[in-house]
Amino acid sequence: xxxxxxxxxxxxxxxxxxxxxxxxxxxxxxxxxxxxxxxxxxxxxxxxxxxxxxxxxxxxxxxxxxxxxxxxxxxxxxxxxxxxxxxxxxxxxxxxxxxxxxxxxxxxxxxxxxxxxxxxxxxxxxxxxxxxxxxxxxxxxxxxxxxxxxxxxxxxxxxxxxxxxxxxxxxxxxxxxxxxxxxxxxxxxxxxxxxxxxxxxxxxxxxxxxxxxxxxxxxxxxxxxxxxxxxxxxxxxxxxxxxxxxxxxxxxxxxxxxxxxxxxxxxxxxxxxxxxxxxxxxxxxxxxxxxxxxxxxxxxxxxxxxxxxxxxxxxxxxxxxxxxxxxxxxxxxxxxxxxxxxxxxxxxxxxxxxxxxxxxxxxxxxxxxxxxxxxxxxxxxxxxxxxxxxxxxxxxxxxxxxxxxxxxxxxxxxxxxxxxxxxxxxxxxxxxxxxxxxxxxxxxxxxxxxxxxxxxxxxxxxxxxxxxxxxxxxxxxxxxxxxxxxxxxxxxxxxxxxxxxxxxxxxxxxxxxxxxxxxxxxxxxxxxxxxxxxxxxxxxxxxxxxxxxxxxxxxxxxxxxxxxxxxxxxxxxxxxxxxxxxxxxxxxxxxxxxxxxxxxxxxxxxxxxxxxxxxxxxxxxxxxxxxxxxxxxxxxxxxxxxxxxxxxxxxxxxxxxxxxxxxxxxxxxxxxxxxxxxxxxxxxxxxxxxxxxxxxxxxxxxxxxxxxxxxxxxxxxxxxxxxxxxxxxxxxxxxxxxxxxxxxxxxxxxxxxxxxxxxxxxxxxxxxxxxxxxxxxxxxxxxxxxxxxxxxxxxxxxxxxxxxxxxxxxxxxxxxxxxxxxxxxxxxxxxxxxxxxxxxxxxxxxxxxxxxxxxxxxxxxxxxxxxxxxxxxxxxxxxxxxxxxxxxxxxxxxxxxxxxxxxxxxxxxxxxxxxxxxxxxxxxxxxxxxxxxxxxxxxxxxxxxxxxxxxxxxxxxxxxxxxxxxxxxxxxxxx
Numbered sequence: 001x002x003x004x005x006x007x008x009x010x011x012x013x014x015x016x017x018x019x020x021x022x023x024x025x026x027x028x029x030x031x032x033x034x035x036x037x038x039x040x041x042x043x044x045x046x047x048x049x050x051x052x053x054x055x056x057x058x059x060x061x062x063x064x065x066x067x068x069x070x071x072x073x074x075x076x077x078x079x080x081x082x083x084x085x086x087x088x089x090x091x092x093x094x095x096x097x098x099x100x101x102x103x104x105x106x107x108x109x110x111x112x113x114x115x116x117x118x119x120x121x122x123x124x125x126x127x128x129x130x131x132x133x134x135x136x137x138x139x140x141x142x143x144x145x146x147x148x149x150x151x152x153x154x155x156x157x158x159x160x161x162x163x164x165x166x167x168x169x170x171x172x173x174x175x176x177x178x179x180x181x182x183x184x185x186x187x188x189x190x191x192x193x194x195x196x197x198x199x200x201x202x203x204x205x206x207x208x209x210x211x212x213x214x215x216x217x218x219x220x221x222x223x224x225x226x227x228x229x230x231x232x233x234x235x236x237x238x239x240x241x242x243x244x245x246x247x248x249x250x251x252x253x254x255x256x257x258x259x260x261x262x263x264x265x266x267x268x269x270x271x272x273x274x275x276x277x278x279x280x281x282x283x284x285x286x287x288x289x290x291x292x293x294x295x296x297x298x299x300x301x302x303x304x305x306x307x308x309x310x311x312x313x314x315x316x317x318x319x320x321x322x323x324x325x326x327x328x329x330x331x332x333x334x335x336x337x338x339x340x341x342x343x344x345x346x347x348x349x350x351x352x353x354x355x356x357x358x359x360x361x362x363x364x365x366x367x368x369x370x371x372x373x374x375x376x377x378x379x380x381x382x383x384x385x386x387x388x389x390x391x392x393x394x395x396x397x398x399x400x401x402x403x404x405x406x407x408x409x410x411x412x413x414x415x416x417x418x419x420x421x422x423x424x425x426x427x428x429x430x431x432x433x434x435x436x437x438x439x440x441x442x443x444x445x446x447x448x449x450x451x452x453x454x455x456x457x458x459x460x461x462x463x464x465x466x467x468x469x470x471x472x473x474x475x476x477x478x479x480x481x482x483x484x485x486x487x488x489x490x491x492x493x494x495x496x497x498x499x500x501x502x503x504x505x506x507x508x509x510x511x512x513x514x515x516x517x518x519x520x521x522x523x524x525x526x527x528x529x530x531x532x533x534x535x536x537x538x539x540x541x542x543x544x545x546x547x548x549x550x551x552x553x554x555x556x557x558x559x560x561x562x563x564x565x566x567x568x569x570x571x572x573x574x575x576x577x578x579x580x581x582x583x584x585x586x587x588x589x590x591x592x593x594x595x596x597x598x599x600x601x602x603x604x605x606x607x608x609x610x611x612x613x614x615x616x617x618x619x620x621x622x623x624x625x626x627x628x629x630x631x632x633x634x635x636x637x638x639x640x641x642x643x644x645x646x647x648x649x650x651x652x653x654x655x656x657x658x659x660x661x662x663x664x665x666x667x668x669x670x671x672x673x674x675x676x677x678x679x680x681x682x683x684x685x686x687x688x689x690x691x692x693x694x695x696x697x698x699x700x701x702x703x704x705x706x707x708x709x710x711x712x713x714x715x716x717x718x719x720x721x722x723x724x725x726x727x728x729x730x731x732x733x734x735x736x737x738x739x740x741x742x743x744x745x746x747x748x749x750x751x752x753x754x755x756x757x758x759x760x761x762x763x764x765x766x767x768x769x770x771x772x773x774x775x776x777x778x779x780x781x782x783x784x785x786x787x788x789x790x791x792x793x794x795x796x797x798x799x800x801x802x803x804x805x806x807x808x809x810x811x812x813x814x815x816x817x818x819x820x821x822x823x824x825x826x827x828x829x830x831x832x833x834x835x836x837x838x839x840x841x842x843x844x845x846x847x848x849x850x851x852x853x854x855x856x857x858x859x860x861x862x863x864x865x866x867x868x869x870x871x872x873x874x875x876x877x878x879x880x881x882x883x884x885x886x887x888x889x890x891x892x893x894x895x896x897x898x899x900x901x902x903x904x905x906x907x908x909x910x911x912x913x914x915x916x917x918x919x920x921x922x923x924x925x926x927x928x929x930x931x932x933x934x935x936x937x938x939x940x941x942x943x944x945x946x947x948x949x950x951x952x953x954x955x956x957x958x959x960x961x962x963x964x965x966x967x968x969x970x971x972x973x974x975x
Contacts, residue, residue: 076268077268078235078237078277078278078295079237079266079268079270079275079276079277079278080266080267080268080270081237083237083238083239083262083263083277083293086237086239086293086295087239087293090220090221090293090294090295091221092221092222092223092293093223094223094239095205095208096205096207096208096223097204097205097206097207097208097222097223098206098207098219098221098222098223099206099207100206100207102221103206103219103222106219106220106221107217107219110219110220110297110298111298112216112217112298113215113216113217113218113219113233113234113294113297113298114216114298115298115299115303115304123181126181127177127178127181130176130177130178130181131173131177133327133373134327134328134331136173136176136177136373138331138334138335138368139169139173139368140169140170140173142169142795143166143169143170143173144166145360147163147166168795168796168799169795169799175374176373176374176377201213201214201215202214202215202218202224202230202233202234203224203225203226203230204218204222204223204224204225205223205224205225205291206222206223210225215233215234218233218234218294218297219294219297220294220295220296220297221293221294222234222293222294223239223291223292223293223294224236224291224292224293224294225289225290225291226244226279226285226289226290226291226292227285227288227289227290228285228286228287228288228289228473228482228483228484229284229285229482230284230285231282231283231284231285232246232279232280232281232282232283232284232285233281234281234294234296234297234301235278235279235280235281235294235295235296235297235300235301235302236278236279236292236293236294236295237277237278237292237293237295238260238261238262238277238278238279238290238291238292239262239291239292239293240262240290240291240292241260241261241262241288241289241290242288242289242290242515243287243288243289243515243516243517243523244259244260244261244285244287244288244289244290245257245258245259245260245285245286245287245288245484246258246260246279246280246283246284246285246286247283247284247285247286247485248273248280248283249414249415249420249636249710250282250283250709250710250711250712250731251272251280251282251283251302251303251636251710251711251712252272252273252636252686252710252712256422256485256486256583256611257286257287257484257485257486258273258276259276259516259517260276260277260278260279260288260290261276261277261517262277262290262292263277264276264277271661271662271684271686272302272686273636273684278295279292280301280302280303281296281301281302281303281304282301282303282711282731286483286484286485287473287474287483287484287487288515303711303733306687306711306712306714306715306733320398322833322834323376323834325833325834326768326833326834326835330367330368330369331368333367334363334367334368337363337367337779337783338360338363339360341360341363341783341786342360345786363779363782363783367775367778367779368775369768369771369772369775369802372768372771374807375767375771375807375810375811375814376764378811378814379760379763379764379767379811379814379815380398380400380401380760382814382815383400383401383756383757383760384400386756387400387740387752387753387756388743390749390752390753390756391742391743391744391746391749392724392740392741392742392743392749392752392753393727393740393741393742393743394739394740395738395739395740395741396739399722399739399740400756400757400760401757401760401761401764402703402705402721402722402739402757403705403722403724403740403750403753403754403756403757404754404755404756404757404758404759404760404761404827404828405703405721405757405761405827405828406629406703406704406705406721406722406754406757406827407628407629407630407702407703407704407827408629408630408631408632408697408702408703408704408705409624409629409630409631409632409704409705409706409707409750410632410633410634410690410693410694410697410704410705410706410707410716410720411631411632411633411634411706411707411708411747412633412634412635412707412708412709412710412713413633413635413637413642413645414611414635414636414637414709414710415709415710415726415730415745416707416708416709416726416745416747417613417614417617417633417645417649417747418611418612418613418614418645419439419440419441419611419612419613419614420611421440421441421485421488421489421611421612422485422486422488422489422583422609422610422611423438423439423440423441423489423492423609423610423611423612424436424489424490424492424493424607424608424609425582425608425609425610425612426577426582426607426608427447427461427464427465427493427605427606427607427608428570428573428574428577428605428606428607428608429460429461429464429554429555429604429605430460430553430554430555430566430569430570430603430605431460431555431556432449432458432460432461432556433449433573434447434448434449434454434461435447435448435449436448436493436496438492438496439612439615440612441480441481441488441489441492442492443492443495443496444496445492445496446496447461447496447497457497458556459554459556460554460555460556460604460605461497461605462497462499463554463589463604463605464587464604464605464607465493465494465497465499466494466499466504466538467538467539467540467587467588467589467604468490468491468493468494468540468585468587468607469490469491469494469499469500469501469504470501470504470505470525470527470538471523471524471525471538471539471540471587472487472490472491472501473487474487474488474490474491475491476491486583486585486609489607489609490540490585490607493607505527508527508528508529508530509527509528510525510526510527510528511526511527511528511535512524512525512526512597513525513526514597514598516541520541520545521541521542521545522539522540522541522542522545522546522598523539523540523541524537524538524539524597524598525537525538526538526593526597534591534592535592535593536589536590536591536592536593537589537590537593537597537598538587538588538589539587539588539589539590539597539598539601540585540586540587540588541585541586542584542585542586543570543574543584543585543586543606545586546586546587546588546601546603547567547570547571547586547603549588549598549599549600549601550562550588550600550601550602550603551600551601551602552600552601552602552603553566553602553603553604554589554602554603554604554605559602562603570603570606574606577608578640580608580610580644581610581638581640581641581642581643581644581645582608582609582610583608583609583610584606584607584608584609585606585607585609586603586605586606587604587605587606587607588601588602588603588604589601589602589604590602610641610644613645613648613649614746614747616746616747616748617649617747617748618648618649618650619748620747620748620750620751621649621650621651622650623751623823624750624751624754625650625651626823626824627754627758627823627824627825627826627827628825628826628827629754629827630651631649631651631680632651632679632680632681632682632693632697633645633646633651633680633681633682634682634685634690634693634706634716635681635682635683635684635685636661636683636684636685636686636710636712637683637684638683638684639658639660639681639683639684641683642658642681642683643658643681643683646658646680646681651680652680652681653680655678656678656679656680656681657675657678657679657680657681658679658680658681658682658683659675659679659681659682659683660682660683660684660685661682661683661684661685661686661689662684664682664685664689664692664693665689669692669696669699672692672693672696673696673699673700676693676696676697676700677700686712687711687712687713687714687715687716688715690706690712690713690715690716691715691716691719693716694706694716694719694720695719698719698721701831703721703827704720704721704722705720705721705722705723705724705750706719706720706722706723706724707723707724707725707726707747707750708723708724708725708726708730708734709725709726709730709731709734709745710730710731710734711731711733711734713725713734713737714731714733714734714736714737715737717734717737717738718737718738722738722739722740723737723738723739723740724738724739724740724741724742724750724753725737725738725740725741725742726741726742726745727741727742727743727744727745728743728744728745730745740753754823755818755822755823758818758822758823758825759817759818759822760814761828762816762818762819762822763813763814763815763816764814764834765834765835765839766813766814766816766897766898766899767810767811767813767814767897768834768835769835769839769842769843769897769900770806770809770810770813770890770893770894770897771802771806771810772835772839772843772847773842773843773846773847773850773890773893773897774801774802774806774847774850774886774889774890774893775802775847776843776844776846776847776848776850776851777846777847777848777849777850777851777854777886777889778793778798778801778802778850778851778886779847780847780848780850780851781793781850781851781854781855781882781886782798784851784855785855785858788858788859790858790859790875790878790879791875791876791878791879791940792879793879793882793883793886794940796938796939796940797883797939797940800887800926800929800939801883801886801887801890804922804925804926805887805888805890805891805922805923805925805926806890806922807922808918808919808921808922809890809891809894809915809918809919809922810894811918812894812912812914812915812917812918812919813894813897813898813912813915815912815914815915816898816912816915817911817912819899819902838900839900842900842963845962846893846959846963849958849959849962850885850886850889850959853885853889853955853956853958854882854885854886855882856955857878857881857882857885857951857952857955858878858879858882859878860878860881861874861875861877861878867945867947867948867951869945873942876940876941876942877942877944877948879940879941880930880941880942880944881944881948881951881952883939883941884926884930884944884952884956885952885955885956887922887926888923888926888952888953888956889955889956889957889958889959891919891922891923891956892956892957892959892960893959893960893963894915894918894919895909895915895960896959896960896963896964896967898912898915899967900967901967901970901971902967903964903967903968904960904964929941930943930944931943
């Protein structure tokens with residue numbers, strides 16, 4: 001992993017308007033009036049990039065002069081048009097910039113150079129959204145019916161008692177809504193804190209004067225100056241460049257800076273990463289200087305264009321879909337049975353309508369697991385806290401579980417799988433191959449020749465390292481490395497050798513420099529020589545350019561002529577490194593260079609660099625694959641580089657395919673669907689292509705997790721089933737688009753999240769099974785009891801069982817430790833519901849057992865009247881016994897619900913201490929309702945005898961031996 005100081009410094013020193021205006025909220029609901037028609041530019045595939053703003057600028061200029069805009073504006077994209085044309089279109093002088101008097105008029109027309117912030121729903125709307133669940137609506141209707149019955153039914157009871165059912169139902173609904181609202185606000189606040197950043201200034205030429213202005217104050221036509229360390233404050237058509245290179249990883253995924261050339265001739269259809277005449281908003285200047293005219297601001301920039309892809313509603317997560325299906329099933333069952341019982345009662349004609357309504361309400365309360373929303377929310381929130389402790393911030397509660405459902409993880413390469421820090425791995429000289437240890441830009445490392453670690457540098461190795469230090473513009477600032485990543489890699493190499501550029505130069509200065517550019521592909525510097533010595537030119541560049549210019553080679557015993565055999569040997573070694581996707585940089589020298597410092601050079605060697613994988617990623621990928629989760633790389637980098645990294649990390653084999661973005665672009669959706677299951681690497685992929693790939697996987701019914709850190713990742717992050725953004729080195733846009741943010745940028749955290757997500761889902765399934773078993777018992781009891789003249793269970797008693805006695809054990813099941821082997825199982829099928837057939841059978845079985853026991857207690861006054869000393873109280877005592885049995889049976893059953901196959905003794909009776917605490921608390925609270933006389937009128941209970949208590953507890957424990965025996969039979973059958 002990149003050293004913390006280097007990573008932060010390389011990004012924080014040049015935070016631009018992208019951070020200052022909080023790109024995290026910059027999406028296109030208000031983009032239509034700023035920076036041109038975004039939707040049209042997306043549909044036309046960039047052919048008109050920036051043209052809208054340019055036309056408007058020109059019209060504004062003409063209008064201010066009393067003229068009109070001419071017809072027939074050029075439609076070619078800016079990268080393919082001459083710089084002079086861009087200046088003329090905007091009315092900008094190449095030296096003096098815009099006249100100051102025009103700036104305010106342009107700003108009034110185009111607004112600030114800021115991405116538009118979409119309106120957030122108000123707190124009230126978010127709170128009301130918690131009531132959209134149909135089950136919640138059913139409970140509210142039940143509360144109204146209960147209130148109607150209480151008001152219309154004659155009674156001498158106090159109003160508090162008569163409306164007790166209504167108050168209880170309403171209170172539960174409100175508590176659920178408040179809990180969901182509070183958790184969403186907490187997640188949003190955590191992201192706001194993570195995304196808080198400071199805006200920066202831009203250097204702009206106006207009226208011939210260079211001044212610093214807030215980047216958000218730029219307007220189309222402004223002339224902006226760039227130098228190393230700056231972050232580009234708007235989309236610029238470059239008009240002047242000198243050794244200018246820009247890191248565009250956040251936009252394209254390309255880890256190596258792109259050399260810019262204001263005079264390059266480009267085709268209109270050039271790929272985004274190949275547009276050498278443009279500098280894009282939010283990218284970072286790593287070396288050189290440049291000047292450009294602003295051709296797009298705010299939503300009209302390339303970043304704003306990508307933002308347009310983020311429009312639309314998010315799809316629900318797999319857990320949300322499963323719970324919604326379960327809710328619909330419960331709702332229809334509840335309504336169907338309630339309606340049938342109500343109609344049957346009316347046909348029989350022996351019940352008052354208020355009694356029938358109360359029975360219907362009781363059935364609704366019995367069938368609906370009122371505690372499910374709260375328990376699910378709390379369980380997911382606790383999972384959120386555990387993930388936060390591991391470095392993952394979850395923005396949406398259901399996303400805590402979604403990673404556990406993932407069948408495919410689509411990952412960006414740069415900064416996600418790799419360090420985003422070019423590192424020298426090998427130094428090749430004519431006589432030896434030296435391997436270099438160390439990770440990223442950490443200066444800790446050593447040199448090794450063969451198996452032996454070097455204690456001192458041989459002369460040939462030392463000269464290569466010195467050449468890389470001399471021909472270098474990077475530097476180490478107070479907070480870390482600054483400059484071109486390739487040059488930083490050479491400085492780090494020197495630091496590992498105990499050499500520093502400043503100490504190497506001493507009091508000497510650079511007398512002459514021939515800068516790098518895209519045509520020459522080399523750079524030379526000539527430091528001043530010590531007194532009495534001739535100067536030396538130090539040259540670095542592309543191997544295929546430098547080696548033909550060399551006539552000699554430095555060996556350990558001195559400089560000798562460079563013969564053909566040595567050239568071929570160097571070329572063969574270079575090809576071997578290129579096959580591993582290493583980036584090669586040759587180094588040479590020329591003593592006493594005279595007027596031709598780059599001719600007749602002495603070849604010193606070359607370095608092989610790569611952006612190395614993060615050290616923890618290989619194990620993380622292996623664990624994902626063992627869990628049946630396929631890893632797919634989608635990157636803006638080159639195919640060979642991407643494949644090499646994928647092979648190194650173990651997710652690209654002989655049967656896997658790699659596709660480039662242009663190949664994806666040429667495919668129809670049907671063709672892409674046919675290939676996407678075999679492709680492990682997508683290279684040179686644009687934002688739109690990443691989005692297409694994610695959607696193609698989803699059409700194959702894959703649950704897709706997408707990781708990334710760049711602006712170009714944002715649309716795919718948003719459309720994936722779960723987007724996972726990097727929080728420390730990622731962009732605000734990526735963080736806002738994602739459902740989960742890795743605050744530590746550690747890919748291994750994703751694996752921990754997959755593990756946590758699977759454990760959470762299993763626990764959700766356990767407590768739903770537990771609650772549904774109890775509810776089935778309640779429903780069957782209410783249905784059968786309604787056909788007899790027994791005292792019915794009241795809605796308050798049913799709510800008491802559902803929430804008070806069942807709620808805490810269900811919550812404790814949500815804290816159950818993960819069962820062994822969860823990461824060795826394949827992901828759950830997308831079509832699989834929360835409850836499988838085995839759980840449904842178990843629910844009916846346990847529910848029937850509970851109901852049979854409760855109904856037997858209701859009938860007990862007739863079957864065993866001796867158990868009831870006072871005949872007049874027999875019915876009330878029977879109802880109290882049934883009520884207590886229905887409350888206590890789940891407390892015993894909770895132990896058996898901890899696993900669908902393992903015995904409670906195998907799991908360990910006390911391995912979940914929270915469950916024992918929940919059982920003890922629920923039992924104590926229920927005993928108060930039965931044993932405290934002042935509470936008897938509220939809960940319609942009465943005191944019980946010792947014999948009655950013994951019978952109730954014996955029947956309540958019955959499900960435990962029955963379920964454990966069935967588990968034993970199932971385990972025997974599997975063996």
